[in-house]
Amino acid sequence: MTFELELRGITKRYPGVLANDAVDLAVRPAEIHAIVGENGAGKTTLMSLLYGLFPPDEGDIFIRGERVEFSSALDAIAAGLGMVHQSFKLFPTLSVAENVVFRQEPRRRGLIDRVAAVARVRDLADRYGLAVDPEAAVEDLPVGVLQRVEILKALYRDAQVLILDEPTAVLTPQERDQLFEVIRRLRDAGRTVIFITHKLGEVMAISDRVTVLRNGRAVADLVTAETDPAEITLHMTGRAVDLDRRAPEHQPDQAVLEVENLTVLGGHGRAVVKDAGFQVRSGEIVGIAGVAGNGQSELIEALCGLTEADTGAVMLSGRDITTADVAGRRAAGLAYIPEDRYGVGTIRRASVSENLLIGHHREETVQRRGWFDRGAVARLTRRLVEVFDIKTGSVSGPVSTLSGGNLQKVVVAREMEHRTPLLIAEQPTRGLDIGAIEFVHSQLIRYRDQGGAVLMVSAELSEILALSTRILVMFEGSIVATLDPRTVDEPEVGLYMTGAHLEAAVA
Amino acid sequence: MFEQILDAALFDSATRAMIPILLAALGGMICERAGVFQIALEGIMLAGAFAAVAGSYLAISWTLGVVFGIAAGMLISLALAYGTVTRRGDPIVLGIALNLLAMGLTGFLLPQLFDVRGVFQHPRIDGLDRIAIPVLSDIPWVGPVLFDNTILTYVALLLVPGLWVLLFRTAIGLRLRGVGERPLAAETLGVSPTVYKYGAVLASGALAGLAGAQLSLGNVVQFAENMSSGRGWVAVVAVMLGRAHPVGVLAAAALFALAEALGFRFQGNGLPVQITDALPFVVTLLALIIARKRFARLLDLTTAA
Numbered sequence: 093m094t095f096e097l098e099l100r101g102i103t104k105r106y107p108g109v110l111a112n113d114a115v116d117l118a119v120r121p122a123e124i125h126a127i128v129g130e131n132g133a134g135k136t137t138l139m140s141l142l143y144g145l146f147p148p149d150e151g152d153i154f155i156r157g158e159r160v161e162f163s164s165a166l167d168a169i170a171a172g173l174g175m176v177h178q179s180f181k182l183f184p185t186l187s188v189a190e191n192v193v194f195r196q197e198p199r200r201r202g203l204i205d206r207v208a209a210v211a212r213v214r215d216l217a218d219r220y221g222l223a224v225d226p227e228a229a230v231e232d233l234p235v236g237v238l239q240r241v242e243i244l245k246a247l248y249r250d251a252q253v254l255i256l257d258e259p260t261a262v263l264t265p266q267e268r269d270q271l272f273e274v275i276r277r278l279r280d281a282g283r284t285v286i287f288i289t290h291k292l293g294e295v296m297a298i299s300d301r302v303t304v305l306r307n308g309r310a311v312a313d314l315v316t317a318e319t320d321p322a323e324i325t326l327h328m329t330g331r332a333v334d335l336d337r338r339a340p341e342h343q344p345d346q347a348v349l350e351v352e353n354l355t356v357l358g359g360h361g362r363a364v365v366k367d368a369g370f371q372v373r374s375g376e377i378v379g380i381a382g383v384a385g386n387g388q389s390e391l392i393e394a395l396c397g398l399t400e401a402d403t404g405a406v407m408l409s410g411r412d413i414t415t416a417d418v419a420g421r422r423a424a425g426l427a428y429i430p431e432d433r434y435g436v437g438t439i440r441r442a443s444v445s446e447n448l449l450i451g452h453h454r455e456e457t458v459q460r461r462g463w464f465d466r467g468a469v470a471r472l473t474r475r476l477v478e479v480f481d482i483k484t485g486s487v488s489g490p491v492s493t494l495s496g497g498n499l500q501k502v503v504v505a506r507e508m509e510h511r512t513p514l515l516i517a518e519q520p521t522r523g524l525d526i527g528a529i530e531f532v533h534s535q536l537i538r539y540r541d542q543g544g545a546v547l548m549v550s551a552e553l554s555e556i557l558a559l560s561t562r563i564l565v566m567f568e569g570s571i572v573a574t575l576d577p578r579t580v581d582e583p584e585v586g587l588y589m590t591g592a593h594l595e596a597a598v599a
Numbered sequence: 600m601f602e603q604i605l606d607a608a609l610f611d612s613a614t615r616a617m618i619p620i621l622l623a624a625l626g627g628m629i630c631e632r633a634g635v636f637q638i639a640l641e642g643i644m645l646a647g648a649f650a651a652v653a654g655s656y657l658a659i660s661w662t663l664g665v666v667f668g669i670a671a672g673m674l675i676s677l678a679l680a681y682g683t684v685t686r687r688g689d690p691i692v693l694g695i696a697l698n699l700l701a702m703g704l705t706g707f708l709l710p711q712l713f714d715v716r717g718v719f720q721h722p723r724i725d726g727l728d729r730i731a732i733p734v735l736s737d738i739p740w741v742g743p744v745l746f747d748n749t750i751l752t753y754v755a756l757l758l759v760p761g762l763w764v765l766l767f768r769t770a771i772g773l774r775l776r777g778v779g780e781r782p783l784a785a786e787t788l789g790v791s792p793t794v795y796k797y798g799a800v801l802a803s804g805a806l807a808g809l810a811g812a813q814l815s816l817g818n819v820v821q822f823a824e825n826m827s828s829g830r831g832w833v834a835v836v837a838v839m840l841g842r843a844h845p846v847g848v849l850a851a852a853a854l855f856a857l858a859e860a861l862g863f864r865f866q867g868n869g870l871p872v873q874i875t876d877a878l879p880f881v882v883t884l885l886a887l888i889i890a891r892k893r894f895a896r897l898l899d900l901t902t903a904a
Binding site: 194 | 768773785
């Protein structure tokens with residue numbers, strides 16, 4: 093048979109790394125083909141090659157049996173490929189229709205035919221069930237809708253093969269289900285969808301076939317209906333992993349963090365955190381679930397002293413830290429793993445060792461007569477690198493050379509080393525591969541078991557459910573539910589995250 | 600008191616003050632939309648004024664003077680485009696350097712070419728005539744103020760709706776705005792940020808060059824050292840204050856021009872020249888403080904791009 097898309101022996105080398113090693117991939121027409129693999133397995137490189145962003149060192153690409161060579165993404169688009177990147181490539185101040193027709197604008201008498209543009213976008217959206225208002229400004233839209241705009245862009249350019257790179261990372265469970273519905277409609281209309289992910293549940297739910305990448309090689313090509321998550325995991329990691337490890341029972345102790353009636357006002361005097369009240373006790377992990385942008389970041393910033401709360405009280409280990417500054421809060425016993433490990437968690441140009449030292453630099457153990465004790469610093473660095481298994485060429489090299497997973501380990505190691513009563517972990521595993529996620533999870537559990545109190549924010553519901561002793565759900569700035577992870581499942585938490593329970597209560 | 604100050608002559612002088620600022624600011628606006636922070640307007644305007652006088656003197660023709668003004672403006676902006684777009688240099692550093700270069704170069708060439716210092720006046724310099732538009736110029740008050748002016752005045756005023764259509768109703772405008780906002784996104788769709796940024800910077804050079812020509816062949820018929828005297832900087836602020844929108848830019852330019860005209864008037868009423876000269880800049884400062892948030896946002900946009 094003729095494959096819609098076929099890669100043969102694709103190889104791509106980077107200095108010291110074989111990113112793709114003789115990869116074969118065969119995608120049939122009108123199928124949903126999942127590509128899975130851990131981070132660093134070569135998924136992104138493979139798709140970039142396919143999309144013409146750079147050429148492969150060896151190997152050939154065939155589309156409907158014909159060999160093609162792409163020198164830019166434009167060639168790929170012309171050949172009928174459409175890519176929805178993880179980070180959207182949209183123009184915020186332009187309308188949905190303008191974003192979609194960009195560079196292929198319908199025209200009338202030299203001007204853009206705006207009526208036709210809107211009509212065409214609306215027509216496409218209706219046909220595939222993509223709920224979008226073509227005239228809305230992109231900057232006003234939630235992230236789930238932005239993804240639909242990206243899909244519309246590809247469809248407008250008549251993409252026969254749609255490549256979706258980790259499309260569900262930013263979606264709520266409900267939005268994810270809508271996306272799956274759209275993908276099925278596309279397949280039923282004869283289009284081919286390549287779905288890149290590292291979530292096995294999604295592979296099983298949506299794909300017809302699955303190709304597994306590991307260490308740059310395609311190690312398996314499976315029919316989804318004939319396989320199971322355990323087999324795919326084995327291919328992905330080369331070993332068996334316990335996927336559904338619920339946190340063991342643990343008795344929480346006295347309250348470490350007490351938050352009362354905390355309200356934070358954002359721009360325009362609007363409350364971004366509304367009257368939040370909760371406790372985190374020693375020996376427990378409290379997970380905050382919520383769709384990004386519902387006040388989680390602002391709550392954490394207020395707790396860390398990065399922004400000022402407008403009303404309310406915060407007690408840490410019995411001390412009132414409501415008005416304390418960041419240093420005061422840290423001294424009172426708080427450590428913080430920030431969401432943005434590149435911009436906030438580390439200093440890019442500083443060395444691995446210096447990044448591990450930040451925050452510990454005031455401690456007497458690393459000083460001698462007001463100067464750094466280089467021996468003590470080296471010992472601290474060496475110990476953390478060892479314990480947290482940070483893979484780095486040199487601890488004196490810039491931290492920016494580390495991979496995402498190792499960079500996150502630097503942040504986690506440094507913050508845990510404070511051994512404070514409270515640890516705030518914001519999106520601690522975002523963008524990490526399974527191995528690194530497992531490691532961070534085990535560290536958080538260790539922290540809890542040693543009597544630490546952990547407050548964790550995560551967009552990954554599976555993470556929240558697996559680790560939390562209690563779950564708080566935030567919606568539009570309020571904590572709308574406190575749930576027990578042993579008695580709820582993902583869809584139920586998802587309902588609270590989207591405020592659906594409020595509508596239900598009204599109706 | 601007010602009748603003495605607010606008369607037709609005041610608005611006439613405000614219009615004349617406005618046109619150079621408006622032309623330069625419209626150029627700056629195009630750059631802003633393309634994601635290039637254009638602060639070389641002052642220098643380009645000065646070079647344009649000098650070249651316009653030189654061209655007009657050589658050919659005894661205002662047409663050639665205007666062409667020279669445009670050419671000089673585009674030449675300087677080409678350096679800016681090469682430095683910031685091709686070489687990815689800092690537009691602020693480059694812009695300041697070009698402003699200093701223009702000031703030094705015109706000051707140097709003035710005695711070299713025309714054997715004068717400070718001010719160059721000559722009967723051979725062919726100035727821009729005032730062209731009264733029939734019927735419209737007969738409208739009381741508005742007519743003489745707006746419709747009895749140089750050709751560049753009409754060009755500037757027509758550019759306001761013209762550029763609005765270009766920016767917001769044509770494919771070129773859509774792509775230009777796209778490039779300014781997310782160059783990478785534009786590139787993945789096959790729109791070259793380099794081409795559009797060059798185009799925008801060169802267009803701003805042409806417009807700021809025209810602004811200079813209006814200054815030295817329209818408002819007066821002479822070249823004086825540093826005769827742009829801050830109008831290019833005011834234009835930079837007008838772009839920000841006007842949110843890089845043609846109508847907003849027109850309003851901002853009008854505001855500054857009115858302040859300048861009032862300054863002249865107060866000077867005539869006996870206020871010290873140092874104070875009246877400062878008036879447009881005091882207005883600029885106040886406008887910047889009031890519009891602080893917009894200013895920050897625009898800067899964010901340009902530096903992010």
